[in-house]
Structures are given as C-alpha cells and as structure tokens.
Amino acid sequence: xxxxxxxxxxxDGKPVSLYTLFNKKxxxxxxxxxxxxxxxxxxxxxxxxxxxxxxxxxxxxxxxEKEIYFGAICGRFANRIKxxxxxxxxxxxxxxxxxxxxxxxxxxxxxNEKVWTVKSVSQQELVLNLLSxxxxxxxxxxxxxxATYFLSDExxxxxHYEATTDKxxxxxxxxxxxxxxxxxxxxxxxxxxxxxxxxxxxxLDESFALTGEIRPVEGTPFDFRKPVVVEERVDDxxxxxxxxxxxxxxxxxxxAGDLALAGTVYEPVSGRKMETFTTQPGLQVYSGNWIENVxxxxxxxxxxxxxxxxxxxxxPNSPNxxxxxSPVLRPEEKYxxxxxxxxxxx
Numbered sequence: 001x002x003x004x005x006x007x008x009x010x011x012d013g014k015p016v017s018l019y020t021l022f023n024k025k026x027x028x029x030x031x032x033x034x035x036x037x038x039x040x041x042x043x044x045x046x047x048x049x050x051x052x053x054x055x056x057x058x059x060x061x062x063x064x065e066k067e068i069y070f071g072a073i074c075g076r077f078a079n080r081i082k083x084x085x086x087x088x089x090x091x092x093x094x095x096x097x098x099x100x101x102x103x104x105x106x107x108x109x110x111x112n113e114k115v116w117t118v119k120s121v122s123q124q125e126l127v128l129n130l131l132s133x134x135x136x137x138x139x140x141x142x143x144x145x146x147a148t149y150f151l152s153d154e155x156x157x158x159x160h161y162e163a164t165t166d167k168x169x170x171x172x173x174x175x176x177x178x179x180x181x182x183x184x185x186x187x188x189x190x191x192x193x194x195x196x197x198x199x200x201x202x203x204l205d206e207s208f209a210l211t212g213e214i215r216p217v218e219g220t221p222f223d224f225r226k227p228v229v230v231e232e233r234v235d236d237x238x239x240x241x242x243x244x245x246x247x248x249x250x251x252x253x254x255x256a257g258d259l260a261l262a263g264t265v266y267e268p269v270s271g272r273k274m275e276t277f278t279t280q281p282g283l284q285v286y287s288g289n290w291i292e293n294v295x296x297x298x299x300x301x302x303x304x305x306x307x308x309x310x311x312x313x314x315x316p317n318s319p320n321x322x323x324x325x326s327p328v329l330r331p332e333e334k335y336x337x338x339x340x341x342x343x344x345x346x
Contacts (some may be wrong), residue, residue, distance in 0.1 A: 007317055009060065014115040019126050021151040026050065029151055032176055034063065035112040036128050036147050038071035038177050038226025040297075043155065046271030046345040051183035053272065055288075055307050058297050064113070067294055067302075069176040072112035073161075076132060076139045077327065078174040079248070079284060079316035082209035086319035088140065095138040101207050105176075105311055107137035112176070116147070125150045134167070140309040141169035141329075147295065155343040163335035170327040171335050172314035174280075178307035179290055181267035181274060189287065189308045190231035192264040196224035196283060198249035202315060212321040214250060220255070222247070227266065232286055234305065244287030244305055248316055251283055254313065256325065263310050266346065277340040278312030281325045285310060312339040 002211045009016050011034065013083055016244045018039070022028040027050075030040035041054045056070050057063050063070075084095035084103035095103040105112065116128040125148065132143040148160040151219045203213040217223040221236040234244045262283040267272045276283070288307040296302045316323035329335050 006204055011115050014117065016115055017118075018230045019118070019121050021124050021126060021149065023124060023151050023155065024153045025155060027148070027151065027155050028094065031126055032063070033116040033118050034060070034116065034130055035068075035071075036073040036116050036130075037112070038157075038175070039063070041157070041177070042196075043272065043343045044345065046330065051270070052184075052297065053179055053181055053183060055178040055291075055302055056182065056297055057322065058259055067291065069105060069112055071177045072175070073173060074174045074176050075111040075145070075171065076106050076137065076143060077103075077170055077172045077319070078105055078176075078311065078313050079172070080104050080209045082205075082207065082317050082320055084138075086170065088170065088319070091140075094136055099208075102209050109137060111145075111173075119146070124152070127206075139169055141165040141167040143171065145170060145173070147173075148150055156345075157341045159339040161335065161337045161339075162240055163329065164328050164331070164333075166331055170319050170329050170330060172318070172327050172331045173283070173335075174311040174313040175339055176309060177341075178291075178309055179265065179274060180307050181222055181265060181272040182270055185296055185298065185302060185306070188305050190229075190234060190305055191268070192230050192308060193227040193268065194230050194263040194285070194308070195227045196223055196249050196285065197252050197261045197263060198283065199225070200250040200251065200280075202248045204247065208246065210248065210321065212314065212316040212317075212323070217240045217249075221251070224249075224263075227264070230287065230305075230308070240289065243289040246286045246289055247283070248282045248284045248313070250315075251278065251281060256281065260341070265308060265310065271345040273344050273346055274310075275342045275344070276310040276312060277338070277342065278337045279336075280312045280314055282313045283310060284313055284316070310341075
C-alpha cells in the first residue's frame, strides 16, 4: 500500500503523483493530479508552529475510496441540480441522480476521480488540465479545463479555473477542501468563528435543491455578516438540527465577476485565520455534516462538524432558475474564475 508521499503509479493509463508547493514563509501544500485534490496544507499558528489544516488520508487507496470529495475539484457542475435535469437551448438533458433525487458534484464519476494531466510544475505553481468529453455524465460539449494552483509568498493559495467548450454546456467548478484551523483531526470546528460577506441567501427545498427564492439574512440565523462562533448557530432549526450548515450565500459585490471577500474563518486558540475570496457569485458553507468515524491522516478520527468547507461556486441548481447567475458556457466564451484561500494569524 503506497503512502501519499510515494505516489508514482498509473490510473487509466495516466501517471498519478504528488506535488508539493512551498513559499518563502514555510507554508506548503500537497496536491495530487488524481481529482486535482489538496491532500495537505501546512500553515503556521501565532507561535509559528505549523499544522496541517485540511482533512485527508495517508494512502492513495484511502484517497480513492474514502470521502471522495476531500480536497477535490468538483465538476462539471458542483453542488446540486434538482432531479438531475436541465434544459439548454430547448434541448432537455438528464444527468445521473446520485444524491437523493438530485445530481451532485458532476454525477457518479465527477472530476474528483479523474486523473488530470500535469501541464507544468514549479516551486509555487501547479498547472493541471482535464478534457471532459461530450456526453460525459450526461453533459453536452467537449470541455477543456485548466486548473492552476499557485501558492504566493503572502500565504495565499490561489486556484484559477479556465475552460472552453465546442458546444453550449453548463459549468460550475469548486474546490471541496475540508478545513480545521486547529489542525486536521484535532477536534471540532464548533469553536471556530465564521463570517460570511452576504446580505442574502438562497432557499432550499425538501430535497436540498434550491427553489430559486432569495431571502435577506437580516433577522435570521443566516446572518453571519459579523463573526459568529459556529456552535452558537450551527444547531438552529433553520439548518439541519444536529447536523449543521450546508447552504449557499449570495456574496456581496460591487459588480459580477469582481474578486471579493466571500467568508472568513478564525480559530482563536491557534490564532489562524482563513479568508476566502472569489470571482464567483456564491459561497456554500458546509460543516462536514456527513463525516462519521472516518480514520484519516496519522490515524486520527474525523467526525461530524470536525471540518468546515467554504466552497466558492455558481448558485446550485442555476441551470433551472432563470434569474440566477447563468452557468451556461458557449463556444465563443471562456470560463474564467478564481478562488483564493488566504492564511494569516491574529
């Protein structure tokens, strides 16, 4: 059984390996081209002690078989599409249903389990490419995707998504890293502080797909415009009591496409802070509700609410809601989106 550090194998006829980016301040991130997954992210606390702050696994077998979205790029369309159906230019499409009655994160075999091609790698940058064929998981169009990971000397992990298509399609990419700023496997995120830069949120139906309704956060449990200790809010009846957050917020921006602050997580004991910036319109905050007794790196156990995901994204179910930001990509256009995770201490 190979450890992640020894990744040098082939899958689907393509080499799978591990790449480590590092900056001048000692921060580092381990990424594999299997699923374009972030496997380890070492960052310092206020006492300059480094800790790995993303959940993951020590062996490739576990990366493949356990909690398949840990650290991955999800697509062709991240999050949920209601009933796995949408209509584009008058043509109806049916996607695989893999989450209740909905299609989730690109279907049964999403980008999280594809072997991406490594285009280039340097000390601070990894460029990955994926060709997603017409009809894959029911989606139209040959999609050519480039994902660039760049680790800056300002402790920013920048993810740049670019894509083109040869026929009209829909696209919505996100990174699905599970963060714990105390360190992976070091307990709950209920004591983390969460701030979301949003005046509105999107409403879920009984299947956890979006209805199309947008409501103000003012006066509701969805109001995270000022920092809130997660424990004070996570069990509210407005969410899924006993489980937690799994909702999309509408990021406040001057205009669409701006790189804007989406959300901030702060852990007071270590002093670590993570700010999330994006050009995309939405932020899905997920409190690891479905993690249960998972054995991760160094034999540490992960459980519900032991991690938090800040997934920058297009609005879920947007192919079916005309007034949502459009997820449609046409041959004459380019998909061009950014997500930045910036780490600091207070």
